[in-house]
Amino acid sequence: QPMSPDEWAGQQYRNQLFARCARGDHEVTTSFGLCGIICAILLFPIGLIFLCIDTEKKCVRCGVRL
Numbered sequence: 001q002p003m004s005p006d007e008w009a010g011q012q013y014r015n016q017l018f019a020r021c022a023r024g025d026h027e028v029t030t031s032f033g034l035c036g037i038i039c040a041i042l043l044f045p046i047g048l049i050f051l052c053i054d055t056e057k058k059c060v061r062c063g064v065r066l
Contacts, residue, residue: 017061018061018062020061021059021061021062021064026059026061026062026064026066027059027060027061028057028058028059028060028066029057029058029059029060030055030056030057031055031056031058032051032054032055032056033054033055033056035050035054036050036051036052036053036054036055037051037054039051039054
């Protein structure tokens with residue numbers, strides 16, 4: 001069954017975004033774990049080390065952990 005013009009445009013846009021990720025141009029977001037946040041508050045300033053260790057960097061578009 002043929003794709004409508006809107007579906008085709010959406011698929012093309014999605015392919016362009018994934019191509020950017022394939023080139024290594026990820027849209028990175030950083031999230032901090034609960035344990036790291038609690039340690040940073042309770043054990044300040046040493047707890048900031050735990051906060052830095054308990055981070056997760058992830059691409060918003062493709063979901064790859066970096």
